[in-house]
Amino acid sequence: MSDPKILASRFPADFTFGVATAAFQIEGAARQDGRRPSIWDAFCAMPGRVHNGDTGEVACDHYHRLDEDLDLIQSMGITAYRFSIAWPRILPEGTGRINEKGLDFYDRLVDGCKARGIQTFATLYHWDLPLALMGDGGWTARSTAYAFQRYAKVVMARLGDRLDSVATFNEPWCSVWLSHLYGIHAPGERNMEAALAALHTTNLAHGLAVEAIRHVAPKVPVGIVLNAHSVIAGSDSAADKAAAGRAFDFHNGAFFGPVFNGEYPASLLGALGERMPTVEEGDLSIINQKLDWWGLNYYTPMRVSDDPSKGAEFPATKPAPFVSQTVTDIGWEVFAPALGALVEDLYEAYDLPPCYITENGACYNMEPVDGVVDDQPRIDYYAQHLQVVADLAQAGFPMKGYFAWSLMDNFEWAEGYGMRFGLVHVDYGTQVRTLKKSGAWYSKLISDANARIT
Numbered sequence: 001m002s003d004p005k006i007l008a009s010r011f012p013a014d015f016t017f018g019v020a021t022a023a024f025q026i027e028g029a030a031r032q033d034g035r036r037p038s039i040w041d042a043f044c045a046m047p048g049r050v051h052n053g054d055t056g057e058v059a060c061d062h063y064h065r066l067d068e069d070l071d072l073i074q075s076m077g078i079t080a081y082r083f084s085i086a087w088p089r090i091l092p093e094g095t096g097r098i099n100e101k102g103l104d105f106y107d108r109l110v111d112g113c114k115a116r117g118i119q120t121f122a123t124l125y126h127w128d129l130p131l132a133l134m135g136d137g138g139w140t141a142r143s144t145a146y147a148f149q150r151y152a153k154v155v156m157a158r159l160g161d162r163l164d165s166v167a168t169f170n171e172p173w174c175s176v177w178l179s180h181l182y183g184i185h186a187p188g189e190r191n192m193e194a195a196l197a198a199l200h201t202t203n204l205a206h207g208l209a210v211e212a213i214r215h216v217a218p219k220v221p222v223g224i225v226l227n228a229h230s231v232i233a234g235s236d237s238a239a240d241k242a243a244a245g246r247a248f249d250f251h252n253g254a255f256f257g258p259v260f261n262g263e264y265p266a267s268l269l270g271a272l273g274e275r276m277p278t279v280e281e282g283d284l285s286i287i288n289q290k291l292d293w294w295g296l297n298y299y300t301p302m303r304v305s306d307d308p309s310k311g312a313e314f315p316a317t318k319p320a321p322f323v324s325q326t327v328t329d330i331g332w333e334v335f336a337p338a339l340g341a342l343v344e345d346l347y348e349a350y351d352l353p354p355c356y357i358t359e360n361g362a363c364y365n366m367e368p369v370d371g372v373v374d375d376q377p378r379i380d381y382y383a384q385h386l387q388v389v390a391d392l393a394q395a396g397f398p399m400k401g402y403f404a405w406s407l408m409d410n411f412e413w414a415e416g417y418g419m420r421f422g423l424v425h426v427d428y429g430t431q432v433r434t435l436k437k438s439g440a441w442y443s444k445l446i447s448d449a450n451a452r453i454t
């Protein structure tokens with residue numbers, strides 16, 4: 001089942017296979033060449049927020065090892081790289097002056113990819129908001145949407161001639177709900193009003209950025225990356241099924257609704273509308289623009305049951321038990337069929353363009369033994385999920401590509417360096433990179449896919 005050759009033969013001829021990373025998780029060089037702090041630098045400095053007190057100061061030192069890391073991607077035969085751009089390198093205060101040295105770094109990154117035959121899939125926002133913008137309220141302030149539009153314009157004016165694709169946001173669910181409602185990610189708020197404000201600012205910022213991108217670099221395909229949740233009811237009871245419906249609206253509809261259908265879900269407005277910030281005339285048409293593609297990040301299903309307790313906040317659900325016995329080292333259930341059902345449900349509910357799986361992967365923390373990292377469970381995970389993507393493509397869904405998360409082990413947000421998702425192992429003491437068994441497997445899959453075409 002995990003024979004790369006058989007798997008490769010199931011994908012469309014023009015299907016893209018790539019790897020993904022994000023700036024704060026790999027770059028390090030936090031104070032170099034004019035970069036100023038982001039909300040994640042500040043969050044890491046708060047006691048108790050990040051496992052082990054880990055920070056992004058050094059990370060994988062990618063900022064200094066750019067060429068070596070691009071060589072690594074090339075040596076694996078990978079021809080598409082999804083990376084993010086750090087807003088605090090480009091506009092260190094979020095607005096105002098442009099930092100040319102920050103732009104120079106991404107210039108070198110993009111040129112380095114091109115020279116190696118690697119396509120460039122850039123993400124503008126992967127959670128590193130310039131800290132200075134928190135003075136105005138960060139994502140809870142409408143002004144941040146306009147700051148983001150300007151940032152998008154500055155980046156595209158410099159790199160737009162060489163990018164193969166651009167995404168506005170990565171996983172707004174995380175930078176909205178996880179960051180402002182659940183308090184797990186920076187800035188660590190637990191406040192529904194703040195979260196609803198961040199929700200609308202983020203959606204608006206997406207739409208404003210799409211306008212800017214199309215104006216400055218009209219040839220670059222533009223999309224958004226969403227970690228849609230495959231919501232599964234914990235039982236067949238009417239209460240649990242209704243709970244799953246509410247959860248779908250809250251976790252998916254709050255983003256997909258305005259972006260793809262031009263409206264917030266009725267259930268969300270009914271329950272929380274009065275606590276939302278003003279949705280101004282014209283906002284929804286700015287947010288709802290036809291995109292060239294959308295990206296799905298998928299790891300694990302979300303099983304929910306009804307939470308009948310009095311005063312339970314919408315969507316009033318609680319976690320239901322896992323069904324699959326397989327769980328990764330970060331505690332996430334492995335259940336590939338949920339990926340297929342999710343894509344089907346989303347195409348049914350929303351007017352969606354072609355899809356890239358922009359992230360998928362598994363956390364397993366095996367270390368090298370005599371120079372070998374034997375991470376067979378990660379290979380099994382990739383094989384199972386890629387089978388589902390192939391099934392979707394064969395069933396006629398417009399699946400365009402797949403990016404493994406991640407190229408290499410990196411800073412796993414609130415989990416610090418403890419949780420490893422890489423195809424390549426990183427020794428954080430020496431910065432030595434070691435290709436894992438899964439990395440070799442993925443590489444073989446790609447060469448088999450290419451051999452079949454040429």
Ligand code: GCO
Pocket residue numbers: 022025170171174227297359405411412413421
């Ligand atoms: C995400 C992320 C990554 C995480 C990965 C594993 O977008 O959630 O892009 O930053 O590292 O999802 O949790």
